[in-house]
Amino acid sequence: MSAEPINGVVVGYDGSEGSVRALDWAADAARARDLPLTVLHAWDVYLGGPLAVPVIDVQAIAEETLNDGVEHVRKAAPEVRVRTALVRGQAAAMLIDAAETADLIVLGPRGLGGFAGLLLGSVGAQVAAHAACPVVIVRGGGPDEGARRVVVGVDGSPASRAALKTAFAAADARGLSVRAVVAWESVPVKELPPLADEAGLRDAAERRLAGLMIPLRELHPGVDVETEVVAGAPRDVLMEAAGDARLIVVGSRGLGGVRGLLLGSVSHALVHHAPCTVAVVHAPRER
Known part of the structure; x- marks a missing residue:
């Protein structure tokens, strides 16, 4: 994580449909409470896959994903102060770390890394169990x-x-x-x-x-x-x-x-x- 503590609302974003709904909910929460919004994307390189992908390529994809999320928020809620956090590491650990200083963590029900049969991804379950601040799991149509x-x-x-x-x-x-x-x-x-x-x-x-x-x-x-x-x-x-x-x-x-x-x-x-x-x-x- 960055040496700079993260405050306000933090939303975990991975490009999935659920995380887009979480973006909208988090932006609404940040606007209502006059807090900054940090869009956090965690990435890592996992060994043992069928293809070897250069680290620089994985990081570039992660940056593109994060930029897409930020662009979505700035179009949907231009008045919200948006910050970014691109971190290398396990997503749940990075979000739990951010929760030490954040006011609120917001997540979708299941990200791209989840299994189709699970109702809540492992990241959401871990963060809800361990985060120091309140954790919101966004379902349905969001703030509207x-x-x-x-x-x-x-x-x-x-x-x-x-x-x-x-x-x-x-x-x-x-x-x-x-x-x-x-x-x-x-x-x-x-x-x-x-x-x-x-x-x-x-x-x-x-x-x-x-x-x-x-x-x-x-x-x-x-x-x-x-x-x-x-x-x-x-x-x-x-x-x-x-x-x-x-x-x-x-x-x-x-x-x-x-x-x-x-x-x-x-x-x-x-x-x-x-x-x-x-x-x-x-x-x-x-x-």
């Missing part, structure tokens, strides 16, 4: 979709609280509403604490959710907010909620996650199968 809502999954974990902040910021920048959803799985009576009942616990969860909204409502007074506790497994509840969303935001790992896993089962399912664009947010690092 008709949906007017950002959905965010909440369970009170540090990652989900960080996801709430990301969801409100995204909604405020684009004039969208926020729907904060808690998935409530019924608790067997024998597992309830003494003197507790499920109705009381659910009521406490609703109050807790309302409390989490207070500082974000004050910070983003123009955002319409809906909160809801929905019965069902978190994966199923959030997958259904994503059906009419422009964007769904989830923490990387919730309260039910296994310690040590970088992506929980819910976030993993959404980045692979959600019907709309997905943002994965990690909890702030301890200092």
Whole structure:
């Protein structure tokens, strides 16, 4: 990577159709948040192929690919400040490195290096799991979709609280509403604490959710907010909620996650199968 830290929005571009949609989404995000946009293309020479290709030729192709992406952005969003990063190395590693100083990483669902049967390429999965900043996996038609809502999954974990902040910021920048959803799985009576009942616990969860909204409502007074506790497994509840969303935001790992896993089962399912664009947010690092 360059010695100069990369800030603002970073979009991974490889010339594929999915990465073009990611370019458009990233340009819209950079414009809405008044941030610079860096178009990043990673290239390398891999041994063991049937043909020996000179390094200089591979680099020339990489430069041409990057220039095509930059030209697309400058035509579609001329007001956005565009920067470039042509890096030699494994794409996921380069993007994870950029995420140390970037505000947002944006990727398509599967690039030219992906296998046809995979719903999410290995680069996207690795970056979503390891990046220090929020990672957006762009699906569908990009920023011009008709949906007017950002959905965010909440369970009170540090990652989900960080996801709430990301969801409100995204909604405020684009004039969208926020729907904060808690998935409530019924608790067997024998597992309830003494003197507790499920109705009381659910009521406490609703109050807790309302409390989490207070500082974000004050910070983003123009955002319409809906909160809801929905019965069902978190994966199923959030997958259904994503059906009419422009964007769904989830923490990387919730309260039910296994310690040590970088992506929980819910976030993993959404980045692979959600019907709309997905943002994965990690909890702030301890200092």
